[in-house]
Amino acid sequence: MSDASFENTSTGEASFGDYFALLKPRVMSLVVFTALVGLLVAPVSVHPFVGFCAILFIAIGAGASGALNMWWDADIDQVMRRTQKRPIPAGKVAPEEALAIGLALSGFSVIFLALATNLFAAFLLAFTIFFYAVVYSVWLKRSTPQNIVIGGAAGAFPPMIGWAAATGGVSLESVLMFALIFMWTPPHFWALALFMKSDYDDAGVPMLTVTHGRKTTRAHILIYTLLLAPVAIGAGLTSIGGPVYLAAAVVMNAWFVKGAFDIWRRDEDIATDDGYAVEKSFFKFSLLYLFLHFGALLAEAALRSFGLGGWG
Known part of the structure; x- marks a missing residue:
């Protein structure tokens, strides 16, 4: 990503909706649903409050991934019609803000998922964020036509994380x-x-x-x-x-x-x-x-x- 074309483009008018859009809520909804299914179909019952916390932190981790992806892809998002209205290319959120939000939410979600459930589930969440933000966004997306094949693993991990939050394993x-x-x-x-x-x-x-x-x-x-x-x-x-x-x-x-x-x-x-x-x-x-x-x-x-x- 080149930050040069985005310097000083933030209008300072970002609303809550703009910051929420940075987290890719539609993708987050799919993550929440599949992670919830993974949690509920597991053979181990989970206290409702623990389950709620697990899904909340998984959702925050998904949002962190979205923010990091938007930060890295801001240059191509500006070109593609489907993505031109996203917060960074639209000038609502500065790239450095998106990066800071993504990193902060990543650390928060992983640490608190570990505290709420177990270390293995937290490790899977951390790996998923890394896979989507670095392996897919930074490496695969712009280098190979197999980008969506290999990169699809990032979206496939949530039910495994939900299952791991309940069972501690795979x-x-x-x-x-x-x-x-x-x-x-x-x-x-x-x-x-x-x-x-x-x-x-x-x-x-x-x-x-x-x-x-x-x-x-x-x-x-x-x-x-x-x-x-x-x-x-x-x-x-x-x-x-x-x-x-x-x-x-x-x-x-x-x-x-x-x-x-x-x-x-x-x-x-x-x-x-x-x-x-x-x-x-x-x-x-x-x-x-x-x-x-x-x-x-x-x-x-x-x-x-x-x-x-x-x-x-």
Whole structure:
């Protein structure tokens, strides 16, 4: 990142909403939800106050990651239409403010998660912040078309952190929740990249659509969706799954694979003519896809608490 183009750009008019936007609240909401599911489906009960504190500090850690990402990406955010209104390129928040907020919240969230739960959960949170802010934002995003593949791990850690906050460790179930988000991330973002057109070109970000073209990107969406399906369905056969989750996963993955197949066989001229309707529909469904999978896991946990869920 070059700070030069952002010197003295802050208007001094930053509101609470601008600082909150710095934390990427939409991303934070997904982190909170998946971490909460990881916490609640774990086989160890957690006191409600401890659970609340754990999710709060995980959310703050996610916000810290967002602030650090916005600080580093301020130069390309200024170029991309999708991100031009973010607090730093809009001149609402100075880059050094974003950096200070990100670092302060990072330390706060990790220390207090350790005090509220355990050291292992705090370590996972610290590693997640580092992975997103440094490994993905600083290194991968601008250097390789595999940026979203490897970098997707940052968004996949929250359910593992929630599970670790409850149990103090890792298990097959938490790894499968991680894998579900990890494998979902590439087709989700590549679908977005297909209809964002020139944004990544203009910003010099080597997204797969830029380096290998749209046809290759469409094929990769299909491949990753086919690899995702057995992971998602397989989670239903573990202790956190059950008939409700398995039925939902089978239906959702059949629909997701169909959507990926429709994208794969698209002709770019047709896609352009109809405004990338199939790609936009697939992207929107991908958000619902992840929410419904974790919602089904939560439903199974609720049923088990009444002696009704699971496999016996």
